[in-house]
């Protein structure tokens with residue numbers, strides 16, 4: 001695990017590094033790394049697929065919905081990006 005600052009919890013680091021977007025291919029809320037630029041390939045993919053084989057359907061940055069806040073529809077949260085019962089990182 002990368003240590004960014006001594007006083008930040010893992011959840012706070014996640015909140016700073018990731019933004020929530022609705023991913024059109026499956027219409028669920030996923031975490032996308034804020035500075036992700038597709039590594040030069042012009043496509044982005046959610047946190048839950050990082051480190052795994054690239055999914056058949058990725059998306060382009062301008063296909064992402066506007067960043068969603070904590071008032072989003074939590075029932076649409078991806079269970080891999082949002083561990084069960086953990087809504088803490090997105091509290092303002």
Ligand SMILES: [Zn+2]
Nearest residue numbers: 030048078081
């Ligand atoms: Zn996800």
